[in-house]
Each structure stands twice: as C-alpha cells, then as structure tokens.
Amino acid sequence: GIAERLRADYGVPCEVIVASGDPAATVLDTAERANCDLVITPYETEDGALSPYIRTVLSGPVDAIVHRSTGTTDWRRVMVPIARPGDTAHAMVDFASRLAGDDGRVSVCTCIDADGSRRAAEHRLSNVVETFDGPVETRVARAEITTYIEENAGAYDLVMLGSSGERSTASRLISPPTFKRLKEVDCDVAVVDRGDVGR
Incomplete structure (x- = not known):
C-alpha cells in the first residue's frame, strides 16, 4: 500500500x-495520538478561499505542508525562497534537502529591492544553509518575489514557501492573489507552516 x-x-x-x-479534527487528533510531527495535505480552496479543512490544519499545533x-x-x-532566517526557513531547507536527496539540488533564495x-x-542566506551538508546553493535577486518565482520555477520540480506566522489564520498560507499567480508556474508548490512554533 501507500504507507x-x-x-x-x-x-x-x-x-x-x-x-x-x-x-481536519480527525487528522490533528490522529497526529497527536501517533506523536506525528508533520501533516502533509493537498492544497484545496472553497469559494475562492482556503477550505475549512486547510484552515483548521494550519491553525493546529503540528507542522503542516x-x-x-x-x-x-x-x-x-527544489527552490526555497525565504524572507528571513528562522525556524521556518531552517525547516523548509531541511524538508527540501530530504526531498531532493543526495543527487538533487536545493536553491535557497531571497529577493531584495533596489535599496x-x-x-x-x-x-x-549563508546563516540559514551552513548547517546542511547536501548540495545547497544560495541566490540573491533584485526582484519582487512572485515575479522571481514565476521567471525561474521552470528550472525546478518544487517551490517550497513559508506561510506567514504574523498574519491571521485566514491569510497565513499565502495571499490568494499571490497563490493564483503561482498557479501558472510549471512545478509543484508546497507551503510550510510551523504549527504552534510559528505563533
């Protein structure tokens, strides 16, 4: 079977x-009972917003992708755009490195404005990647992040983004216009939420 x-x-x-x-309640309860530290779920919307299932999983205590x-x-x-160092950035690079494996490549990038x-x-970026042994490269671009992802995603199998821990649960995953723009990219997109760590 799948397991x-x-x-x-x-x-x-x-x-x-x-x-x-x-x-959602069943997933979170099962994760707690099984001492699970990560829930991975497909992205789904309802009436143009995050589905209630996704909202509940993201508001739970367990890390979620x-x-x-x-x-x-x-x-x-795997491309890993990060805004700032921290637990979420380290978790994303860790997850990306595991997925890419020894033969893969992880590109950790950040975007800056003209100033x-x-x-x-x-x-x-070097502070984020220094603890990883695998093939991890860093990139700094003078661009808006969504534009950078759109222009470069074709060279990757997966773009791994972090959710915003500073916003409400309703907008944590990623703002709808941004995610709609990223629907056009020709690769998988994963959004990492650190559960209670990010709150």
Missing part, C-alpha cells in the same frame, strides 16, 4: 488511518 511505498521511498515511518468524523501538485513525484530540484543590501542578504 509501505512511502516508507521504502523516503525512509520515513508512515501509517494509514481510516476514520470517520470531521476530517500544504502541497499543490502538478502530478510529479520526483522532486530533485536592499546584497551583502547582508547573502550573509542571512
């Missing part, structure tokens, strides 16, 4: 649970 395939492909313990009831798939299951080239200091941005 065995995930265990074999990624080396992570995985169990399949069938339960009835509210899907919301994934918009193009159908690929091999993520060897931004390239040297300071490079220093921030």
Whole structure:
C-alpha cells in the first residue's frame, strides 16, 4: 500500500488511518495520538478561499505542508525562497534537502529591492544553509518575489514557501492573489507552516 511505498521511498515511518468524523479534527487528533510531527495535505480552496479543512490544519499545533501538485513525484530540484532566517526557513531547507536527496539540488533564495543590501542578504542566506551538508546553493535577486518565482520555477520540480506566522489564520498560507499567480508556474508548490512554533 501507500504507507509501505512511502516508507521504502523516503525512509520515513508512515501509517494509514481510516476514520470517520470531521476530517481536519480527525487528522490533528490522529497526529497527536501517533506523536506525528508533520501533516502533509493537498492544497484545496472553497469559494475562492482556503477550505475549512486547510484552515483548521494550519491553525493546529503540528507542522503542516500544504502541497499543490502538478502530478510529479520526483522532486530533485527544489527552490526555497525565504524572507528571513528562522525556524521556518531552517525547516523548509531541511524538508527540501530530504526531498531532493543526495543527487538533487536545493536553491535557497531571497529577493531584495533596489535599496536592499546584497551583502547582508547573502550573509542571512549563508546563516540559514551552513548547517546542511547536501548540495545547497544560495541566490540573491533584485526582484519582487512572485515575479522571481514565476521567471525561474521552470528550472525546478518544487517551490517550497513559508506561510506567514504574523498574519491571521485566514491569510497565513499565502495571499490568494499571490497563490493564483503561482498557479501558472510549471512545478509543484508546497507551503510550510510551523504549527504552534510559528505563533
């Protein structure tokens, strides 16, 4: 089954649970009972906004990854745009490195405006990636982040973004106009939320 395939492909313990009831509450309860530290779920909307299921998972205590798939299951080239160093940035690079594997490539990038200091941005990125052994490169671009992602995503299998811990749950994942623009990119998009760590 799927649990065995995930265990074999990624080396992570995985169990399949069938339960009835509210899907989000069931997922969060199961994650707590199983001492699970990560919930991965497909991206879904309802009436142009995040579905109630996604909102509940994102407001829960467990780290979550919301994934918009193009159908690929091999993520060897992963772009990780970050705004600032911190727990979420480290988690994203960690998840990306695991997905890319030893033969993959992770590109950690940040965008600065015309007044931004390239040297300071490079220093921030080097602080984020210094603890990782795998093939991780850093990039600093003078561009708006969504435009940068749109222009470069074709070279990647996955773009991994962080949710905003400073905003309300309703807007945490990513602002709808931004996500709508990213629907046009030709790769998978995953958004990482650090659960209670980010609040």
